[in-house]
Amino acid sequence: MIIPAPRALIAEDEPLLAAALRHELGQAWPELEVAASVGDGLSAVREALALQPEVLFFDIRMPGQSGLEAAAELVDAWPDGKAFPALVFLTAYDQYAVQAFEAQAVDYLLKPLQAGRLQKTVARVQQLLAARSAAAPLSETTLAQLRSLLGAGLSPATGAAPAGGLLRFIQAGHGSRIEMVPVDEVLVFEAADKYVRVLTAAREHLIRTPLRELLAQLDTQQFWQIHRGTLVRASAIASAVRSESGKLTLQLHGRPEAFAVSRLYAAQFRAM
Amino acid sequence: MEADTAPKAAQAPKIDWIDKLRHLLQTLAFCLAIAAIQYAVQPERPYELPLVYSLAIGSLTWACIDFGRHLFPSNAATGWPAGIPGIALPACGMVLGYLGGTALADAWFGWSSWDGSGLAQLRVSVVITLLAGLAGTYFFYTRGHSATLRAQVSEVRTQATEARLKLLEAQLEPHMMFNTLANLRVLIATDPPRAQAMLDHLIAYLRATLGGARAALHPLADEFARLADYLEIMAVRMGPRLAFALDLPEALRGVPVPPLLLQPLVENAIRHGLEPQVAGGHIGVHASTRFGPDGALLVLEVVDTGVGLAQSPAHDTNHPGSHFGLTQVRERLATLYGAQGTLELIAGDADGTCARVTFPLNSPTP
Numbered sequence: 001m002i003i004p005a006p007r008a009l010i011a012e013d014e015p016l017l018a019a020a021l022r023h024e025l026g027q028a029w030p031e032l033e034v035a036a037s038v039g040d041g042l043s044a045v046r047e048a049l050a051l052q053p054e055v056l057f058f059d060i061r062m063p064g065q066s067g068l069e070a071a072a073e074l075v076d077a078w079p080d081g082k083a084f085p086a087l088v089f090l091t092a093y094d095q096y097a098v099q100a101f102e103a104q105a106v107d108y109l110l111k112p113l114q115a116g117r118l119q120k121t122v123a124r125v126q127q128l129l130a131a132r133s134a135a136a137p138l139s140e141t142t143l144a145q146l147r148s149l150l151g152a153g154l155s156p157a158t159g160a161a162p163a164g165g166l167l168r169f170i171q172a173g174h175g176s177r178i179e180m181v182p183v184d185e186v187l188v189f190e191a192a193d194k195y196v197r198v199l200t201a202a203r204e205h206l207i208r209t210p211l212r213e214l215l216a217q218l219d220t221q222q223f224w225q226i227h228r229g230t231l232v233r234a235s236a237i238a239s240a241v242r243s244e245s246g247k248l249t250l251q252l253h254g255r256p257e258a259f260a261v262s263r264l265y266a267a268q269f270r271a272m
Numbered sequence: 273m274e275a276d277t278a279p280k281a282a283q284a285p286k287i288d289w290i291d292k293l294r295h296l297l298q299t300l301a302f303c304l305a306i307a308a309i310q311y312a313v314q315p316e317r318p319y320e321l322p323l324v325y326s327l328a329i330g331s332l333t334w335a336c337i338d339f340g341r342h343l344f345p346s347n348a349a350t351g352w353p354a355g356i357p358g359i360a361l362p363a364c365g366m367v368l369g370y371l372g373g374t375a376l377a378d379a380w381f382g383w384s385s386w387d388g389s390g391l392a393q394l395r396v397s398v399v400i401t402l403l404a405g406l407a408g409t410y411f412f413y414t415r416g417h418s419a420t421l422r423a424q425v426s427e428v429r430t431q432a433t434e435a436r437l438k439l440l441e442a443q444l445e446p447h448m449m450f451n452t453l454a455n456l457r458v459l460i461a462t463d464p465p466r467a468q469a470m471l472d473h474l475i476a477y478l479r480a481t482l483g484g485a486r487a488a489l490h491p492l493a494d495e496f497a498r499l500a501d502y503l504e505i506m507a508v509r510m511g512p513r514l515a516f517a518l519d520l521p522e523a524l525r526g527v528p529v530p531p532l533l534l535q536p537l538v539e540n541a542i543r544h545g546l547e548p549q550v551a552g553g554h555i556g557v558h559a560s561t562r563f564g565p566d567g568a569l570l571v572l573e574v575v576d577t578g579v580g581l582a583q584s585p586a587h588d589t590n591h592p593g594s595h596f597g598l599t600q601v602r603e604r605l606a607t608l609y610g611a612q613g614t615l616e617l618i619a620g621d622a623d624g625t626c627a628r629v630t631f632p633l634n635s636p637t638p
Contacts, residue, residue, distance in 0.1 A: 014451060015511035020458040039513075040550040061447065063513075064550045092454060093446035112454035 006129060007053040010037040011044035011070065012090060013062045017111065021057060021090070024113060029122045041065035045073050053085055055125055057109075060091045068149050072228055075146065076262045080246060086125045087142070143264055150264075167217040170198050172205035181205060187236045187252055188259065189214055191229030201254035226250060227262040240269040287342060295338055295412065296331070302411075303330035306404055321381075328376040329401050330408075333369025337362050337409060352413055366405040370398065435600070442596060443481045443535065455509050470508050473501040480532060489528040492559060492570075496520045498531075499538055499557055506542055513552025514542070524559050527570060527633060530604055536597030537574040537627040545578020545625055553577035553624070561633060566612065568633040573626055580623040605631060 008025065012018040018037050025032055035051045038044050042064035048056060056074075058067030065073075067089055078084055089108040107121050170181040181198060188199040191211045198205040211229060223231040238251045240261065248261040248269060261269060303326040310322035340361050344353035352358055374397070378384050385394055452474060459467035480498045496518050503516045538555065546553045556575045561568055598615065605613030613631040620626060 013513070014455065014509050016455050016458045016508065017451070020454075020462075042550060061547075063548055063552075092450035111450055112457040 005031050005033050006055060007033045007035040007051065008055040008057060009035055009044070009048050009051060009053045009085075010057045011039070011041065011047075011062060011067060012037070012057070012059040013039045014059075015039070017059075017090075017113075021113060024115060024118050025122070028115065028118050029126070032122075039063070041067060041070040044070045045077065048074055048085070049077060049079075052079075052082060054083075054129055055088065056085045057088050057090060060089055068146070069228070071146055072150055072262070072264055075143070075264050076228075084142075086128050088121055088125065140267055143267065147264055165217075166219055167214070170205065170207060172198060172207050174205070179205065183218070187233045187255055189218075189223070189231040190259075199255060224265075224268065226265050227260060228264075230259055232259060287339075292338065295334065298411075299330055299334040299408065300327065302404065302408055303327045306330070306400060310400070324380050325373065325377045325397060326400075328380070329369050329373030329397070330404065332373040332376070333365050333401070333405055334408065336368045337365035338412070340365060352416060362405065362409040365409075366401055369405070370401045373401075438596060439600060440481070442539075443532075444478075451509055452505055459508070466508070470505060473504045476501040477505060481535075487531050490531045491525060492520065492527045492529050493525040495529050495531065495534060496557070496559075499534060502535065502538060503555065510542075510546070510552060514546060514555070515553075516555040517557075519556065519558045521559060524561070524570070527559075529570070529572075530608060533601060533604060533629065534572060534574060536601055537629070540597055541574050541576035541578060541625065541627070545576040545580070547578075549579050562630070564612075564630075564632075566632065569612075569630050570633045572629045575620070575624065575626045577620070577624040581617060581619045581625050601629065605629065 010018055010021055012021060018039070022034050022037060025034060032055065035053050036047045038047050039062070041062045044056075044058060044062070044067070048070075056071070058070060060067045062070070071087055071089075075084070087107075090111060090113075091108060092111040107124055109117060109121055167183055170183060170186065172179045172181050181200065181203075185200045186198055187201060188197070189211060190197040190199065192206075195206045195208060196211050196214065198207055211231070215223075215225070215231065218231065222234060224234045224237075225231055232250060232252060236252045236254060238253050240248055240250050241258075242248050248266050249258040250261055250269075251258055304323070307319070307322040307326040310326070311317070311319045314322075341353050344357040344361070346352055347354035347358070353361055374385055374394075452470075456467055456470055456474070459470060477498065480501070500518055503514070503518075507514050507516065534557065538557065541555050546555070554577045556573075558571075558573045558575070560571045560573075562571050563569070598617075602615050605615060609631040614629070616628045616630075618626040618628060
């Protein structure tokens with residue numbers, strides 16, 4: 001049996017740097033086939049799903065969405081039964097990212113690229129690809145790392161209380177009227193296009209404040225992130241149900257609908 | 273009244289005891305001098321007499337005034353209580369100091385100055401207390417005033433240094449620097465002439481950034497040349513995602529402008545307008561003139577076709593640098609041109625943003 005040549009996807013918004021990475025990879029790993037090179041975070045997810053390559057090289061700062069956000073989206077959208085690609089992030093300078101990468105479950109490359117460093121990364125990725133079986137699930141270390149990277153991007157003052165204090169009321173506009181919704185009554189914040197849906201037991205409000213801004217002003221002990229676009233009140237969670245396909249959903253006290261849990265955040269719902 | 277001043281006193285800065293000790297010693301020296309003068313004038317009386325009265329009255333007066341002033345909110349400019357308390361305090365201090373000090377000294381000698389025989393002496397010591405009190409108060413007031421001024425000057429200096437540092441940090445942003453170097457590294461191997469051109473732009477950009485704050489004004493043509501350096505670097509990095517046009521009428525080339533005034537606006541247009549947008553966009557920088565009520569105005573515009581104000585993360589707390597850029601431009605305009613220098617951010621027709629700076633065409637008189 002012949003093992004097919006591994007394929008890679010490059011997502012890098014600066015054309016010269018993308019071309020250079022492709023060129024350097026050609027020398028460091030001649031068997032690797034660069035299946036596509038894209039310049040933004042949205043195309044990165046689309047092409048990764050379409051091509052299903054073995055290795056992903058994602059720049060962290062990209063238009064559309066960041067490389068981290070693209071990776072988080074891929075984790076959820078990746079088809080079951082198919083091994084998740086080896087992830088390598090590219091960054092010019094990102095102290096939080098570099099700190100979080102120390103564990104090195106996923107690798108990173110600092111720009112300007114240096115041939116010797118690239119060679120190490122290639123060796124590590126080759127080792128990873130050789131070691132794992134075809135249907136290996138994503139390791140929890142990789143997920144934890146991705147979570148912390150996304151978190152690091154959210155609040156520069158890691159772990160510190162928000163400067164403006166915790167949010168106590170949501171000011172929700174209804175036409176010309178502003179309703180004051182106590183945060184204590186809110187069960188769910190859900191990102192929906194350009195808005196955030198604020199759900200209480202009885203009502204639904206739309207606000208324009210982005211979820212990432214809300215997240216910085218909420219008590220993360222009270223509100224758990226269960227998806228890129230969903231925060232739920234931890235005390236309102238009634239049950240977590242795993243479907244046959246492995247997808248996890250939450251039922252809340254006081255809301256009829258179910259809420260999908262991302263693979264990235266599924267670890268907190270294991271039985272004790 | 274009591275209830276009113278108590279909370280203010282609680283908020284007052286902590287008493288500096290070293291400072292108070294210094295004041296006490298100065299007061300004591302002052303009292304000794306007064307006693308010496310009195311003894312010189314009336315050598316027939318024992319030295320102990322003026323010494324004890326002078327020390328008792330002087331130190332009590334000092335204590336009343338110097339500790340009393342912490343009960344009132346003090347004027348930021350002088351460190352002294354503002355308004356009526358500022359005058360009433362030394363007056364009350366002198367009366368209390370005189371009465372209390374005299375009583376203390378009387379107790380020391382075991383007699384009373386208030387019966388008939390001492391009245392003439394009392395009048396003399398009233399005059400001495402009054403003159404010495406005024407002189408002492410004036411001495412401490414001017415000392416405090418100049419100390420406060422010195423503290424303010426050093427604070428302003430610290431703030432200026434901090435602002436300069438933040439400006440440098442914003443302009444030499446690591447992301448920009450390392451990505452630029454990464455591009456240079458690639459070009460050196462693939463296209464040496466282009467690498468050289470890019471390096472020249474980077475050198476000019478760095479020279480302007482590192483030395484720019486020192487020159488007060490430079491010609492508008494120079495300002496546009498620096499913007500061109502920056503935009504050429506960004507054009508190499510962003511490839512087809514960035515197009516730009518600089519439009520400077522021949523007649524305006526020599527107009528003096530503050531150096532790198534537009535730089536933060538162009539950086540914002542790229543970072544918050546074009547960078548988040550997948551397709552990139554166009555940046556135009558235009559110079560024109562307009563007649564205002566107070567004469568000719570120079571109008572400088574940075575127009576981008578980026579994501580626009582509403583979606584721009586400039587309003588996002590996660591990008592602390594963006595506000596700083598705009599604040600800095602506003603502050604520089606206000607310092608140089610007062611109310612005549614303005615910065616407006618205008619949302620574009622479809623998407624995009626226009627940042628418009630307006631100030632008098634004639635060079636400012638700093």
